[in-house]
Amino acid sequence: MLPRRDLLLGGAAVAAAVAANPVFAAQTKDEDENAIDPRKARIIRVGRSTTPGVIHVKPDEFALYWTMEKGRAIRYPIGVAQRHLWEPGSYVIRAKKEWPSWTPTAEMIERNPKYAEWEDGMPGGPGNPLGARALYLFDQRGRDTMLRIHGTNLPHTILTRVSNGCARLTNGYVTDLYGRVPLGTRVHLYPMTT
Numbered sequence: 001m002l003p004r005r006d007l008l009l010g011g012a013a014v015a016a017a018v019a020a021n022p023v024f025a026a027q028t029k030d031e032d033e034n035a036i037d038p039r040k041a042r043i044i045r046v047g048r049s050t051t052p053g054v055i056h057v058k059p060d061e062f063a064l065y066w067t068m069e070k071g072r073a074i075r076y077p078i079g080v081a082q083r084h085l086w087e088p089g090s091y092v093i094r095a096k097k098e099w100p101s102w103t104p105t106a107e108m109i110e111r112n113p114k115y116a117e118w119e120d121g122m123p124g125g126p127g128n129p130l131g132a133r134a135l136y137l138f139d140q141r142g143r144d145t146m147l148r149i150h151g152t153n154l155p156h157t158i159l160t161r162v163s164n165g166c167a168r169l170t171n172g173y174v175t176d177l178y179g180r181v182p183l184g185t186r187v188h189l190y191p192m193t194t
Contacts, residue, residue: 038062038159041076041173055093055149055187057167059086060194062159064149064167066180076177079157079168080192087147087165088191093183094144095136099124105146108164127153132171133178137187149187150174 036042048071056065056073059080065073080086102122104115122128131151139145148166151174152158158170167189169177 039077041074041176044073044075046071046073053182053185055181055185057149057187057189059161059167059190059192064169064177066177074177074180076169076173077158079152079160079162081163081165081167082161083192085163085165086189086192087145088189089139091137091139091145091147091187091189093135093181093185093187094138094142096178096181096183097124097134097136098178099128099132100130100134100150102128102130105164111164129153131168131174133174135178135181135185135187147189149177 044065046065046067050067050071050073052067052069054067056067057063057078057080058065062078062080064076064078066076067073101124102118103120104112104118109115109119124130129152130148131153134148134150137145137147137149146165150166150168151171152168153171155170157163157168168174
């Protein structure tokens with residue numbers, strides 16, 4: 001569960017639907033954008049018709065939304081993939097791991113030869129780039145996409161585009177999300193437009 005001090009209630013009612021995704025309501029004009037810390041998770045209001053129990057990742061907002069009952073969602077701050085590595089689409093979580101091991105793909109090693117040190121894998125733990133928890137995204141045919149929603153040992157990378165295709169949260173927030181998300185959860189990664 002998120003610490004109470006880390007949750008900012010949506011406060012002022014959220015208004016009109018966002019054109020790119022009408023499920024998520026836009027911030028009202030009277031809500032002070034500067035008063036909201038973008039590095040803190042918060043509960044927001046979303047459309048009442050929003051299906052609960054779905055993850056929506058909006059890379060342009062550096063935000064992951066976990067939808068809940070009664071038209072609410074938790075908005076977590078995230079770091080995302082570099083533009084050329086982002087793979088929008090719909091996925092399903094088929095595996096969850098605590099303190100996951102990490103093995104860079106051949107493509108990752110080609111882009112960054114220093115990863116070759118870990119081509120046989122890095123055990124899970126505080127020094128591992130996947131952080132405290134990982135949710136594994138599979139395509140509609142049941143194949144592992146190698147995409148993950150995971151923690152990070154580099155919290156300063158939240159709100160940036162640095163990863164090799166994944167979405168990352170701080171270890172505290174990914175642990176909270178991990179406890180909420182069951183296997184079989186649908187995940188929507190939206191296109192980058194900015």
